[in-house]
Amino acid sequence: MWIDSEEGLRALYGPASEASLTKEVPALTPQYRALVEASPFCVLATAGPEGLDATPRGDPPGFIRVLDATTLLIPDRRGNNRIDSLLNIVRDPRVALLILVPGVAETLRINGHGRITTDPALLEPAALDGKVPVTGLVITVASVYFQCAKALVRSRLWDPAAQRDRSELPTPGQMLKGAGAGFDVEAYDKALPARLAATLY
Numbered sequence: 001m002w003i004d005s006e007e008g009l010r011a012l013y014g015p016a017s018e019a020s021l022t023k024e025v026p027a028l029t030p031q032y033r034a035l036v037e038a039s040p041f042c043v044l045a046t047a048g049p050e051g052l053d054a055t056p057r058g059d060p061p062g063f064i065r066v067l068d069a070t071t072l073l074i075p076d077r078r079g080n081n082r083i084d085s086l087l088n089i090v091r092d093p094r095v096a097l098l099i100l101v102p103g104v105a106e107t108l109r110i111n112g113h114g115r116i117t118t119d120p121a122l123l124e125p126a127a128l129d130g131k132v133p134v135t136g137l138v139i140t141v142a143s144v145y146f147q148c149a150k151a152l153v154r155s156r157l158w159d160p161a162a163q164r165d166r167s168e169l170p171t172p173g174q175m176l177k178g179a180g181a182g183f184d185v186e187a188y189d190k191a192l193p194a195r196l197a198a199t200l201y
Contacts (some may be wrong), residue, residue, distance in 0.1 A: 002193040014125075020169070023146055024144070024145040027072070027198075032094075032108060033069075033092065035101060035104070035106075036066055037061065037064075037066060037135075038104075039063045039099045039108075039114050039125055040059060040060055040101075041056065041057070041067075041100050042055055042056075042057050042098060043055070043057070044095060044175060045095065045097070045098070046193060048087060048088030048091050053088055057074055059077065059128065060128075062074065063126070064094060064097075068177030069141075070127070070140060070141045071139070072097075072138070072139040072141065073136050074135050074136060074139065075126035075133035075136050076135045076136045077133060077201060078199055078200065086116055086137075087175055093113040093115065095111075096109070096111050097111075097139070098147075104146060105152040105158070106146045106148065106149050106152055107146065108143050108146050109145055109147055110139070111143045112140050112143070113142075114139045115137075115138050117135065117136050118136075129201040131201040150164065171189045172188070173185035173192070
């Protein structure tokens with residue numbers, strides 16, 4: 001059976017708890033700010049004419065700079081130049097962040113609007129390895145709230161005993177070959193560690 005109405009869906013789940021509604025606020029509290037500043041990783045979600053996109057962003061803790069209680073700055077580091085998220089943002093400024101802190105089971109969710117900046121005053125403090133990011137994403141916060149620990153507890157995400165051996169899964173080269181790329185997979189994988197180290201920043 002398909003559920004295709006808000007009424008039908010709410011009938012299955014019932015009302016939201018008071019705490020789940022109270023925790024959502026329009027700006028960073030000092031407690032929420034502490035999570036942002038401790039995080040080395042987030043997932044950035046955007047939307048555009050071609051559809052949706054969710055992409056990882058990561059750097060040393062503090063890379064998501066809190067400019068004020070409703071403004072964040074995320075530097076855009078070197079990548080593959082697909083710039084899917086940035087292309088989405090110039091056409092639809094809505095963004096969402098899922099912020100994680102290693103070892104912490106609660107996550108932080110932020111919804112808002114993004115703009116892309118090239119302002120040196122904002123980007124130069126984000127330089128790493130002597131390289132200033134080409135652009136940065138300035139996010140105006142509309143709502144922020146923490147997500148309870150259940151998903152990370154169920155998944156055992158931070159449990160070392162639950163981690164998989166990388167050799168059990170396809171390599172990047174094998175995944176590219178499976179998608180139709182026609183080149184030397186072994187050479188690609190062999191060169192990957194050095195290539196990654198040379199192009200982080």
